[in-house]
Every structure is written in C-alpha cells, then in structure tokens.
Amino acid sequence: MTGLLPPPDLETGSVQYARRFAGPSGAYLLNIQERGLRDLVDDGPPLHQSALDVGGGHGQLVGGLLDMGIQTTVLGSTADCAEQLLQGADAGRVDYVTGDLLALPFPDGRFDLVTSIRLLAHIDDPDRLIDELCRVARYSVIVDYPTLMGANALSAATFPIKRLIEKDTRTYRSFWPARIEQAFRRNGFAPRRRFKQFSAPMGLHRLAGKPVRMVEEGLRRIGVTSLIGNPVLQRFDRERKA
Numbered sequence: 397m398t399g400l401l402p403p404p405d406l407e408t409g410s411v412q413y414a415r416r417f418a419g420p421s422g423a424y425l426l427n428i429q430e431r432g433l434r435d436l437v438d439d440g441p442p443l444h445q446s447a448l449d450v451g452g453g454h455g456q457l458v459g460g461l462l463d464m465g466i467q468t469t470v471l472g473s474t475a476d477c478a479e480q481l482l483q484g485a486d487a488g489r490v491d492y493v494t495g496d497l498l499a500l501p502f503p504d505g506r507f508d509l510v511t512s513i514r515l516l517a518h519i520d521d522p523d524r525l526i527d528e529l530c531r532v533a534r535y536s537v538i539v540d541y542p543t544l545m546g547a548n549a550l551s552a553a554t555f556p557i558k559r560l561i562e563k564d565t566r567t568y569r570s571f572w573p574a575r576i577e578q579a580f581r582r583n584g585f586a587p588r589r590r591f592k593q594f595s596a597p598m599g600l601h602r603l604a605g606k607p608v609r610m611v612e613e614g615l616r617r618i619g620v621t622s623l624i625g626n627p628v629l630q631r632f633d634r635e636r637k638a
C-alpha cells in the first residue's frame with residue numbers, strides 16, 4: 397500500500413482495539429461473528445483445506461478456521477499488525493506473513509478460502525482489495541462490510557454519537573450490497589450466501605449490555621436481523637467455466 401496514513405490493520409491488531417471486545421458484550425459480538433463465519437464456510441462444497449486471512453492480525457478468525465481443520469495463514473501490513481495474534485493462544489498454529497494488502501505476495505489461486513474481516517470498510521481502495529482477494533482464492537472469499545440498510549442507513553449522521561459511546565471508534569464507509577457483488581462478479585465470483593450479524597448498532601450493545609442482547613436475540617428469532625442486520629458477512633464462490 398502507498399500513502400501517509402497507517403495501514404488499517406495496524407489498529408485492529410493492537411491491544412487498544414482488543415479492549416473494545418472485552419466483557420460480555422464484546423464476547424457476544426465475537427461469538428456471533430464466529431457463528432456466521434462457520435455457517436458460511438460449512439455451506440456446502442467445495443471443501444476448504446487452506447485459508448488466507450487478510451488483515452487478520454487481530455486474531456479474531458483464526459481460532460474458528462483452525463477448529464474447522466483449515467490450515468491458516470494470516471497476512472498483515474507489518475509485523476506490528478499481529479500484536480494480538482502473536483500473543484494469543486493460536487500463535488503457534490498459524491503462519492504470519494507481512495505484505496501489501498493491495499498486492500498480496502502469493503500466486504493466483506494459492507488458497508482454497510480467503511477471508512478478510514474488519515478491513516473492507518476501512519481501506520482506501522476497496523475494489524483493488526477485492527481484486528486481490530479473488531486472485532489468490534481458488535474457490536471462495538468471505539468478507540464483511542457495513543451496508544446502507546437498517547440502523548446503519550443513518551451512519552453518517554449518528555457517527556458522532558457512536559464515537560461518544562465507543563471513544564476510539566474509526567471512521568468507515570458503508571456499501572450497497574450490489575456494489576460489492578458487482579466487484580466480485582467482475583473477478584468471476586458469484587454471491588453464495590450472506591449472514592447479517594446485528595439489528596442493533598454495536599455501540600448500543602457496548603453501552604447497554606444484556607438488555608440489548610436479549611432484544612437482539614428476539615429480533616434474530618423472528619427474522620428481523622436476516623433482513624436489516626449489519627455488518628454483513630458474505631461468501632462468494634468462483635464461478636465454474638462452462
């Protein structure tokens with residue numbers, strides 16, 4: 397990557413960022429994320445035996461991937477981006493590689509599955525990132541992104557409130573799903589399945605705790621979250637040539 401700004405995965409791999417997921421609310425958010433990841437990976441063939449997690453120095457995905465029997469490599473912009481990963485329980489079970497997020501140092505189709513979580517909404521060239529994720533993926537790519545739907549439709553107007561609650565939250569961009577799907581189709585990947593994570597904003601979960609979690613699970617049971625949930629985890633599969 398080029399430019400004067402620090403790489404987006406430097407913050408997500410830090411101790412300070414990990415504190416945002418401390419306590420019951422943080423554990424709940426990560427549990428839902430891991431549940432969604434597992435649902436998408438398990439959603440039928442092909443069988444994924446190797447995975448690359450791009451920008452995953454936060455270490456939030458590797459445990460789930462390893463538990464599914466997938467040999468996992470994590471790529472970060474610098475060694476500093478892996479602060480949480482290399483101090484975590486899975487440090488000795490994964491390979492950590494540094495490289496440009498927008499010019500991945502791997503050959504085409506190197507990994508069965510490529511994942512990238514907490515990155516697409518914060519990178520300066522999301523289309524190029526998608527191009528690279530698709531290039532090194534043999535079968536599937538899973539990303540997450542906030543959509544311009546549900547409570548997040550007001551994200552620009554409510555961001556000052558979010559920052560007041562969360563203190564260290566980052567600015568981010570939201571997308572229409574069609575915009576993301578178009579970028580993947582351009583690379584020969586078709587949408588396979590979505591997992592929408594939360595009806596209530598994450599900041600509200602962190603502020604109010606258990607009462608919001610109870611409401612959230614009620615909305616999930618009656619199908620509201622599947623309609624308006626944010627952010628979205630989405631799997632794309634390489635289209636087979638006729």
